[in-house]
Amino acid sequence: xxxxxxxxxxxxxxxxxxxxxxxxxxxxxxxxxxxxxxxxxxxxxxxxxxxxxxxxxxxxxxxxxxxxxxxxxxxxxxxxxxxxxxxxxxxxxxxxxxxxxxxxxxxxxxxxxxxxxxxxxxxxxxxxxxxxxxxxxxxxxxxxxxxxxxxxxxxxxxxxxxxxxxxxxxxxxxxxxxxxxxxxxxxxxxxxxxxxxxxxxxxxxxxxxxxxxxxxxxxxxxxxxxxxxxxxxxxxxxxxxxxxxxxxxxxxxxxxxxxxxxxxx
Amino acid sequence: xxxxxxxxxxxxxxxxxxxxxxxxxxxxxxxxxxxxxxxxxxxxxxxxxxxxxxxxxxxxxxxxxxxxxxxxxxxxxxxxxxxxxxxxxxxxxxxxxxxxxxxxxxxxxxxxxxxxxxxxxxxxxxxxxxxxxxxxxxxxxxxxxxxxxxxxxxxxxxxxxxxxxxxxxxxxxxxxxxxxxxxxxxxxxxxxxxxxxxxxxxxxxxxxxxxxxxxxxxxxxxxxxxxxxxxxxxxxxxxxxxxxxxxxxxxxxxxxx
Numbered sequence: 001x002x003x004x005x006x007x008x009x010x011x012x013x014x015x016x017x018x019x020x021x022x023x024x025x026x027x028x029x030x031x032x033x034x035x036x037x038x039x040x041x042x043x044x045x046x047x048x049x050x051x052x053x054x055x056x057x058x059x060x061x062x063x064x065x066x067x068x069x070x071x072x073x074x075x076x077x078x079x080x081x082x083x084x085x086x087x088x089x090x091x092x093x094x095x096x097x098x099x100x101x102x103x104x105x106x107x108x109x110x111x112x113x114x115x116x117x118x119x120x121x122x123x124x125x126x127x128x129x130x131x132x133x134x135x136x137x138x139x140x141x142x143x144x145x146x147x148x149x150x151x152x153x154x155x156x157x158x159x160x161x162x163x164x165x166x167x168x169x170x171x172x173x174x175x176x177x178x179x180x181x182x183x184x185x186x187x188x189x190x191x192x193x194x195x196x197x198x199x200x201x202x203x204x205x206x207x208x209x210x211x212x213x214x215x216x217x218x219x220x221x222x223x224x225x226x227x228x229x230x231x232x233x234x235x236x237x238x239x240x241x242x243x244x245x246x247x248x249x250x251x252x253x254x255x256x257x258x259x260x261x262x263x264x265x
Numbered sequence: 266x267x268x269x270x271x272x273x274x275x276x277x278x279x280x281x282x283x284x285x286x287x288x289x290x291x292x293x294x295x296x297x298x299x300x301x302x303x304x305x306x307x308x309x310x311x312x313x314x315x316x317x318x319x320x321x322x323x324x325x326x327x328x329x330x331x332x333x334x335x336x337x338x339x340x341x342x343x344x345x346x347x348x349x350x351x352x353x354x355x356x357x358x359x360x361x362x363x364x365x366x367x368x369x370x371x372x373x374x375x376x377x378x379x380x381x382x383x384x385x386x387x388x389x390x391x392x393x394x395x396x397x398x399x400x401x402x403x404x405x406x407x408x409x410x411x412x413x414x415x416x417x418x419x420x421x422x423x424x425x426x427x428x429x430x431x432x433x434x435x436x437x438x439x440x441x442x443x444x445x446x447x448x449x450x451x452x453x454x455x456x457x458x459x460x461x462x463x464x465x466x467x468x469x470x471x472x473x474x475x476x477x478x479x480x481x482x483x484x485x486x487x488x489x490x491x492x493x494x495x496x497x498x499x500x501x502x503x504x505x506x507x508x509x510x511x512x513x514x515x516x517x518x519x520x521x522x
Contacts, residue, residue: 102514
């Protein structure tokens with residue numbers, strides 16, 4: 001099992017951040033001098049207090065915002081899926097709320113990215129349907145977002161992000177608005193989706209528990225402007241189920257992250 | 266059925282009471298019948314074959330002019346709004362003129378229209394168009410500018426073209442606002458058409474104007490009723506289209522379902 005996982009982990013996009021700084025008009029500095037390398041296939045959590053600038057960092061990685069100084073570069077190891085700055089389809093982004101198009105059915109929402117990338121209709125529908133099955137909302141393919149619960153909407157949002165087989169998945173506090181139980185279910189599901197695919201995942205959160213459960217590596221940030229407090233490798237088994245959250249080793253990881261957060265103020 | 270009765274019956278009660286009261290007031294000669302017609306007399310104007318034909322023809326003319334003017338303002342208004350929303354400077358440069366245009370009273374423009382376009386239906390259509398176009402522009406514009414920023418980012422991320430974002434995101438997102446604009450515009454188009462008819466003749470406006478010179482208050486009242494009936498019909502039509510379009514997704518239409 002471990003060897004298969006390791007082999008898969010070699011694909012995905014790596015992210016290299018060089019001395020990133022982002023200052024907003026009016027002199028507010030959101031991100032101050034961050035240098036980081038995210039390896040291809042890693043699952044990394046960005047942990048920090050709310051509004052610390054970690055979302056800004058994520059937006060810059062996605063190319064939705066530009067750093068005031070410094071550089072962001074993305075590299076893909078597999079040759080046929082080289083990162084192309086004009087076609088950013090290798091990147092998928094999940095927002096804090098589901099942000100589905102309310103006038104489209106669940107299925108057509110998931111088909112949207114493929115539609116925008118001009119994938120043929122038949123293929124679109126097949127891929128979208130397969131993705132809905134994977135996240136467990138296939139029965140609601142014909143429903144409209146307004147008819148779904150918050151957790152289901154978020155599952156659809158995940159399906160929409162994954163339908164393009166992205167090399168890099170960016171998530172900005174995606175489950176923050178959900179109740180604890182739904183949230184834990186989705187954590188587990190996301191972890192499994194990552195294990196079964198060749199992709200790099202960057203997950204922004206302010207929950208220590210979520211960061212420890214999901215990630216292989218957690219990077220803890222200070223309050224605004226965001227600077228790195230620690231860059232910590234999480235030593236937990238590859239296969240994780242929700243029961244892990246009550247184990248002593250899990251508590252130990254949480255303590256490390258907690259102390260780092262305290263240190264960062 | 267019971268629900269239908271519950272929503273129709275209450276507004277009928279004051280109507281019946283007022284009609285009976287009016288009838289009484291006129292019959293008892295408390296108010297002379299050349300000032301206020303008895304409801305039965307207005308009813309007769311609708312039934313009498315000669316006046317009935319005149320009234321229905323007038324209503325049809327007004328309806329055609331109002332609908333054409335309204336459709337023109339939907340098409341033109343939405344196109345103007347799309348252009349205005351394309352860039353901040355375009356909006357700053359041209360929107361003030363749209364507002365200015367809106368504040369000039371139509372009754373003052375109508376004589377100009379006659380000079381430019383002449384007597385007849387084109388002037389009436391132009392008048393309907395001018396009053397109804399602004400609500401379409403204003404509401405479409407505010408809808409186009411209120412697109413969810415996260416969804417805009419999403420479209421950018423997948424390299425969506427300008428046209429794709431417009432038709433797959435910004436316009437559908439603006440639909441609830443657009444329908445608000447259309448509801449207002451539909452009522453205004455009828456008013457605009459009647460104002461135009463007061464100047465050029467023809468239609469309900471023409472009938473009312475002529476009846477005034479003949480002291481035919483019954484026909485004036487019949488015209489008023491028809492004019493508001495026309496406005497209500499258009500309003501209801503827009504509401505129906507709005508409901509059918511938005512029922513799956515928008516909160517304002519879902520509460521009813």
